[in-house]
Amino acid sequence: MSEFLLIHASAIRLGAFAGIFAVMALWEVLAPRRPQPIGRLARWPGNLGIVVLDSVLVRLLVPTTAVGAALFAQAHGWGLWHVLQLPAWLALPASLLLLDLAIYLQHVLFHAVPGLWRLHRMHHTDLEFDVTTGARFHPLEILLSLLIKLGVIVALGAPALAVLLFEVVLNATSMFNHGNVRLPRRLDGLLRWLVVTPDMHRVHHSWLPHETNSNFGFNLPWWDRLFGTYRAQPQDGQLGMTIGINQFRDTRELRLHRMLWQPFRGPADSYPITARRERDHDADVS
Numbered sequence: 001m002s003e004f005l006l007i008h009a010s011a012i013r014l015g016a017f018a019g020i021f022a023v024m025a026l027w028e029v030l031a032p033r034r035p036q037p038i039g040r041l042a043r044w045p046g047n048l049g050i051v052v053l054d055s056v057l058v059r060l061l062v063p064t065t066a067v068g069a070a071l072f073a074q075a076h077g078w079g080l081w082h083v084l085q086l087p088a089w090l091a092l093p094a095s096l097l098l099l100d101l102a103i104y105l106q107h108v109l110f111h112a113v114p115g116l117w118r119l120h121r122m123h124h125t126d127l128e129f130d131v132t133t134g135a136r137f138h139p140l141e142i143l144l145s146l147l148i149k150l151g152v153i154v155a156l157g158a159p160a161l162a163v164l165l166f167e168v169v170l171n172a173t174s175m176f177n178h179g180n181v182r183l184p185r186r187l188d189g190l191l192r193w194l195v196v197t198p199d200m201h202r203v204h205h206s207w208l209p210h211e212t213n214s215n216f217g218f219n220l221p222w223w224d225r226l227f228g229t230y231r232a233q234p235q236d237g238q239l240g241m242t243i244g245i246n247q248f249r250d251t252r253e254l255r256l257h258r259m260l261w262q263p264f265r266g267p268a269d270s271y272p273i274t275a276r277r278e279r280d281h282d283a284d285v286s
Contacts, residue, residue, distance in 0.1 A: 079157015
């Protein structure tokens, strides 16, 4: 089983990505949630170019995959589950839950620290919101996120099967909740108790800072409700809200080479959570 997972994990992830991407892209054509005046030809080359670049850099610079790290920890008996001698039937769901919590907390961290926000904000400078936005992350953020994830996997001693399932599910839900797709309102209300829906996550891509700093979940919606970061709807409505942030709003910024330089241009501005709290404190003092 271990050898099978190590050999075929990348192929399974790639196949799942391609299949879900195709389904979501077709769904966006058949039942779009919002009009997209900028269009795919202006956005998709940069967004998909980032996906290719991220994949190549990870393969070249990181010596192991997430599944490989899990198998390495298992072979050496590393991690909390090995110390506690947790049975496999319990280690698998516990790993899925805690890995998702780690992704949520990491996401909040990248919004809280100005330097990390500079890396993450490229995800938010897309001027429309669709399935490709879900894979639009700066290479430096991807590499840093992967190192954090590998650390969590080893610290937990997460089973390799749980890691592979988590990777596939996270990719699937990220493409789903970034989809420009229409769901019946009642169905959306039910689903968002189980998974982050497109209408829920779209709020996170509003250009209003208090909305950008909400709905951080990618997969499970429970963490936002538990930690008080849940926001049901944008104040301007799903059709009236403005996507993006208040920087890099020229459509030329959708080009790949300009996207790559965005972390190093301009101020961190008003979006980092910590910067906003400091300004609020200074205003209260004065």
